[in-house]
Amino acid sequence: MTNSRQAKVEISFTVNDEAKKVWAYPMERLLDVLRGELGLTGAKEGCGEGECGSCSVLMDGALVNSCLVPVLQAAGSSIVTIEGVAEGDSLHALQETFLEYGGAQCGICTPGMILAAFHLLNEKPEPTTDEIREGLSGNLCRCTGYSQIVEAVAEASRRRTA
Numbered sequence: 001m002t003n004s005r006q007a008k009v010e011i012s013f014t015v016n017d018e019a020k021k022v023w024a025y026p027m028e029r030l031l032d033v034l035r036g037e038l039g040l041t042g043a044k045e046g047c048g049e050g051e052c053g054s055c056s057v058l059m060d061g062a063l064v065n066s067c068l069v070p071v072l073q074a075a076g077s078s079i080v081t082i083e084g085v086a087e088g089d090s091l092h093a094l095q096e097t098f099l100e101y102g103g104a105q106c107g108i109c110t111p112g113m114i115l116a117a118f119h120l121l122n123e124k125p126e127p128t129t130d131e132i133r134e135g136l137s138g139n140l141c142r143c144t145g146y147s148q149i150v151e152a153v154a155e156a157s158r159r160r161t162a
């Protein structure tokens with residue numbers, strides 16, 4: 001007998017401004033659907049438990065850990081992943097400054113960090129250093145010691161508000 005909890009369902013949402021439909025189990029993690037069904041491998045799995053932020057994406061403008069979001073919860077929403085942050089052929093200022101300031105080293109945390117910083121600058125275009133640290137507090141980095149990341153976000157803010 002088929003267990004209805006295990007039946008795949010059609011789920012529609014928007015990803016990086018493109019309408020998408022997927023067949024997925026309702027409780028599948030949004031992270032797995034993005035990476036597997038949709039081939040958007042920018043969001044990374046670190047802890048898989050909502051602790052590290054490496055899987056961060058925006059869902060209807062809110063920063064979420066996609067490893068904790070059942071895909072059914074994303075139905076009808078608008079999602080932004082790191083693949084949607086660049087502006088056409090140009091890198092977003094955050095992508096440029098992370099490269100220039102050494103904010104991206106091994107790169108595992110980088111997509112999530114940039115999404116968290118993107119969210120922060122949307123909410124607060126000219127954050128203080130403390131506000132940057134607070135805005136990125138859900139994202140862990142083992143490589144940089146955070147200073148380069150904070151400097152990269154501050155510089156991106158300056159460039160975007162100049």
Ligand code: FES
Binds near residue numbers: 050055065
């Ligand atoms: S993999 Fe999602 S928070 Fe760590």
Ligand code: FES
Binds near residue numbers: 103104107144
């Ligand atoms: S650059 Fe390696 S974990 Fe952040």
